[in-house]
Amino acid sequence: MNDFIFYFKQGLAHILDIDGIDHMLFILAMVVFFDIKQWKKLLILVTAFTLGHSITLALSSFNIVQIDSSLIELLIPITIIITCFNNIIKTRKEQRTNYVFLYGLVLFFGLIHGLAFSNFLKMSLFESDSILLxxxxxxxxxxxxxxxxxxxxxxxxxxxxxxxxxxxxxxxTIVVSVIIMLVSLYLLQGLLLD
Known part of the structure; x- marks a missing residue:
């Protein structure tokens, strides 16, 4: 049980730490389009992201899927930029949102973010008999x-x-999306110049 609690704290710290700002930005970009009255759609959206990153977190942790971490780190800000751009377009046109497409897109982006989470998890794993807990x-x-x-x-x-x-x-939605997009472009520029 100590392993579970330790890794629970690691996961919580990773998502809330300033070093994990890219994941925090994605979450904000993902939810800014919704208001509190749309909580059911928001719940489905967050669940789609959770499902996506849970799948690749597990597959990567069990060494079933392996993708170069530098590619994943490059894709993370791109997912944020695409999400922000989608928010701005949808807000400006005030057209109906295709929620099935949006949920699928967020699920796909969750798969990418799960690979980044797994890189962090693997770095913090101890010599343990089981990876499940x-x-x-x-x-x-x-x-x-x-x-x-x-x-x-x-x-x-x-x-x-x-x-x-x-x-x-x-x-x-527009102001927050533009700010998040600019920060993500800055993060992407830093990755490309390394």
Missing amino acids: PLLGFNLGIEIGQLLIVTVFMILVTLILKTTSAIRHQHI
């Missing part, structure tokens, strides 16, 4: 961290919308 603990820690990020962000957005009549949800 560390894997479960780490994944649960990531989930709790994601839920914290989503909850705090949604509360902030709701408070802003309730206290200011001049700001609409579309404004928040």
Whole structure:
């Protein structure tokens, strides 16, 4: 049980640590498009991301799937940029969102993020007989961290919308998406120049 708790804390710390800002940015980019009234769609979206990263986290941890970590690190900011761009386009056109496509896209991006999570998990593994408890603990820690990020962000957005009549949800979506996109472009530039 100590292994489980240790890796739970590792997963939680990884998602909430400033060094894991790319994953935090993706979560924010993923949820900014939604308001609190759309909590069911938001829950499906977060579940799709969870399913995606859980699959590749497990496959990579058991050495079934191996992809060069530098490629994965390069793909992470690209997933964020695509998500932000999609937010801006959908907000600007005010067209109906194809949620099945969106859930599929987030599931696919979750697969990519899971490979990055597995690289971190592998670096922190001890000589252990079983990888199952560390894997479960780490994944649960990531989930709790994601839920914290989503909850705090949604509360902030709701408070802003309730206290200011001049700001609409579309404004928040565009501003937050542009900021996240710029930070992600900066992260991508740093990776490309290394």
